[in-house]
Amino acid sequence: MSSFxxxxxxxxxxxxxxxxxxxxxxxxxxxxxxxxxxxxxxTAAFHVVATEPFNAISSYxxxxxxxxxxxxxxxxxxxxxxxxxxxxxxxVGRLPGGLAMSxxxxxxxxxxxxxxxxxxxxxxxxxxxxxxxxxxxxxALATGCVAAGxxxxxxxxxxxxxxxxxxxxxxxxxxxFVAGIIPGIILTLMFMSLIYIRARLKPQIGPxxxxxxxxxxxxxxxECAEIMLLILLVLIGIIVGWFTPTEAGGIAAFGSIVVTLxxxxxxxxxxxxxxxDTVLNTGMIFMVLIGALIMNTFIAMSTIPMxxxxxxxxxxxxxxxxxxxxxxxxxxxxxxxxxxSMILLTIPIFFPVVTGLGFDPIWFGVIIVLVTEIAMITPxxxxxxxxxxxxxxxxxxxxxxxxxxxxxxxxxxxxxLLITFPQLALFLPGLMK
Amino acid sequence: xxxxxxxxxxxTRVAIVVCGxxxxxxxxxxxxxxxxxxxxxxxxxxxxxxxxxxxxxxxSFAVGYTERKQSxxxxxxxxxxxxxxxQSFFTxxxxxLSLGVIALLAWGGFWIGLEDAxxxxxxxxxxxxxxxxxxxxxxxxxxxxxxxxxxxxxxALNQVRKK
Numbered sequence: 001m002s003s004f005x006x007x008x009x010x011x012x013x014x015x016x017x018x019x020x021x022x023x024x025x026x027x028x029x030x031x032x033x034x035x036x037x038x039x040x041x042x043t044a045a046f047h048v049v050a051t052e053p054f055n056a057i058s059s060y061x062x063x064x065x066x067x068x069x070x071x072x073x074x075x076x077x078x079x080x081x082x083x084x085x086x087x088x089x090x091x092v093g094r095l096p097g098g099l100a101m102s103x104x105x106x107x108x109x110x111x112x113x114x115x116x117x118x119x120x121x122x123x124x125x126x127x128x129x130x131x132x133x134x135x136x137x138x139x140a141l142a143t144g145c146v147a148a149g150x151x152x153x154x155x156x157x158x159x160x161x162x163x164x165x166x167x168x169x170x171x172x173x174x175x176x177f178v179a180g181i182i183p184g185i186i187l188t189l190m191f192m193s194l195i196y197i198r199a200r201l202k203p204q205i206g207p208x209x210x211x212x213x214x215x216x217x218x219x220x221x222x223e224c225a226e227i228m229l230l231i232l233l234v235l236i237g238i239i240v241g242w243f244t245p246t247e248a249g250g251i252a253a254f255g256s257i258v259v260t261l262x263x264x265x266x267x268x269x270x271x272x273x274x275x276x277d278t279v280l281n282t283g284m285i286f287m288v289l290i291g292a293l294i295m296n297t298f299i300a301m302s303t304i305p306m307x308x309x310x311x312x313x314x315x316x317x318x319x320x321x322x323x324x325x326x327x328x329x330x331x332x333x334x335x336x337x338x339x340x341s342m343i344l345l346t347i348p349i350f351f352p353v354v355t356g357l358g359f360d361p362i363w364f365g366v367i368i369v370l371v372t373e374i375a376m377i378t379p380x381x382x383x384x385x386x387x388x389x390x391x392x393x394x395x396x397x398x399x400x401x402x403x404x405x406x407x408x409x410x411x412x413x414x415x416x417l418l419i420t421f422p423q424l425a426l427f428l429p430g431l432m433k
Numbered sequence: 434x435x436x437x438x439x440x441x442x443x444x445t446r447v448a449i450v451v452c453g454x455x456x457x458x459x460x461x462x463x464x465x466x467x468x469x470x471x472x473x474x475x476x477x478x479x480x481x482x483x484x485x486x487x488x489x490x491x492x493s494f495a496v497g498y499t500e501r502k503q504s505x506x507x508x509x510x511x512x513x514x515x516x517x518x519x520q521s522f523f524t525x526x527x528x529x530l531s532l533g534v535i536a537l538l539a540w541g542g543f544w545i546g547l548e549d550a551x552x553x554x555x556x557x558x559x560x561x562x563x564x565x566x567x568x569x570x571x572x573x574x575x576x577x578x579x580x581x582x583x584x585x586x587x588x589a590l591n592q593v594r595k596k
Contacts, residue, residue, distance in 0.1 A: 019511040019512070020511065020527075021508065021509060021511070021512030021520075021524070021527065022523075022530065022531075023507050023527070023531060024505075024506045024507070024508070025506070026505070026527075026534045026535075029538070030533070033534070046537075046541055046544075047541075049537050049538055049541040050540075050541025050544055050545045051541075051545060053538055053541075053542065054567075054568060054571055057488055057489050057492040057493060058485045058486065058488060058489050058567065059485065059488075060481050060485045060488075062488065063484050063488040066456060066488070066495075067459065067460060067463070070456055242467075242471060243467050246463065246484065247463050247466070249463070250459065250462075250463025250464050250467070251464060251467060253460045254461075254463075272453075275452070275453040275456060276449060278452075279452040279456075279494075279498050279499075282452070282491060282492060282495040283496045283497070283498055283499025283505075284499050284504055284505060284506055286496060287496050287505055287506075288506055290496075336508075338506050338508060340506075
């Protein structure tokens with residue numbers, strides 16, 4: 001059997017184990033170990049499991065993940081999501097669908113401090129969904145906009161997916177973060193426009209809220225002023241090179257503690273909860289990362305990435321079509337596998353193909369994050385949908401999926417826009433060079 | 434309270450304290466370094482290594498705590514459709530396999546740690562700290578994870594027997 005065939009069998013076994021309910025990190029580690037054993041020898045396999053986990057956990061770049069998780073958990077504990085929602089509501093709440101638009105806006109703002117889509121959806125959803133329902137908003141719109149808005153958490157920097165993509169492809173995380181800003185803003189505006197148009201056409205799905213005075217607007221802004229400054233500091237700091245992404249994570253965590261302490265919103269219990277939450281999520285993410293690194297060693301040894309790149313090149317397909325096919329693979333896989341595992345399992349295979357065709361790795365990173373966003377809201381895995389169904393327990397899952405559908409269409413349209421105009425993602429990173 | 438319950442509670446508390454302390458140290462080192470570098474042109478020597486090694490303690494103990502809360506990522510799309518009995522069977526088999534994987538990781542880590550402990554010059558680049566204690570911290574984390582997995586295996590076996 002050729003190395004390529006063994007690699008393909010390994011990937012299929014991982015998928016099989018995943019669907020049977022074997023924890024993702026453990027299954028990738030097991031298959032990676034057995035694969036290297038088979039392809040090389042037991043000593044090499046043992047060396048991989050002895051060294052790769054420590055390399056992962058002692059990587060300076062990887063430490064950005066727990067630091068940003070801590071920042072988001074502190075904000076979550078201190079209820080900052082509610083303040084951001086109030087600010088967004090004061091700005092656009094009086095428009096048709098205003099509360100849903102404010103929810104998207106608040107998600108966009110919270111995304112700038114959180115690296116996780118789920119954290120964004122939970123934080124904003126907990127405050128926004130009851131509010132929207134009290135204003136008689138359509139349940140599908142109310143839950144759908146939170147689930148879709150939550151996905152902004154992984155596009156607007158800091159983003160957990162950008163960090164992982166950057167590390168496994170050796171692409172600059174800072175440039176990836178910066179590349180996500182313009183697409184993040186455009187997608188936020190596209191989501192808001194979608195809600196506005198739908199609410200104009202069908203006013204009963206999102207009635208406008210009462211107008212707010214300038215004083216109310218200023219008070220709402222004052223409540224969030226420090227956290228907005230912190231968000232700006234983190235983003236500008238990364239863009240102008242004051243600090244690395246890991247340092248930005250530390251600044252964000254420390255800044256969120258200071259801000260919430262000044263505001264007297266962080267109790268000792270809240271701090272402890274934030275630590276516990278961070279530890280739990282760190283363990284969850286790193287077990288998958290460790291398994292993926294072992295698996296990726298096996299995939300690299302199986303020569304799948306190189307051979308696949310050669311096969312694709314030999315077909316002579318137009319590069320855009322190849323990217324389109326890869327996106328289709330992600331859309332299908334995203335319906336079945338957890339997003340982080342999908343990225344870790346597939347990027348080592350597809351990245352050489354895409355860069356070999358001459359595409360920019362930063363641009364491809366943004367495309368991958370967008371496709372991942374879609375995966376997070378498509379059935380049956382769509383993690384954000386499950387999170388939202390936990391917040392709005394009486395709303396059936398199919399209603400949430402129905403509410404999400406228009407947002408998925410917008411996201412797909414935006415992916416096409418980004419393929420047509422790569423500069424939307426590459427303009428800001430270009431300024432850093 | 435049984436000995437095992439006490440051990441479980443103690444291990445969980447220790448894991449959280451170690452992880453929390455590591456997070457605070459990592460965050461503190463980063464902030465002090467950035468402030469020192471930008472405002473006083475005095476970066477803290479070895480910050481990158483302090484943060485990386487803090488991460489070793491944080492992650493080593495976090496993976497065990499995550500298992501304690503049974504929060505490692507699992508896809509239940511097919512699994513949840515299996516009959517209850519089959520689910521229990523698969524859970525037991527996968528816990529066995531997971532124990533094997535973690536034993537392997539721990540053994541590998543221990544072996545490399547031992548090599549670092551006995552090899553002169555197996556230190557970090559900047560602070561010249563011996564890597565062995567950090568390798569053993571990872572091994573300890575794996576042992577804690579193994580312990581929680583083993584506990585869950587016993588519970589799963591018990592459930593299978595009852596059915």
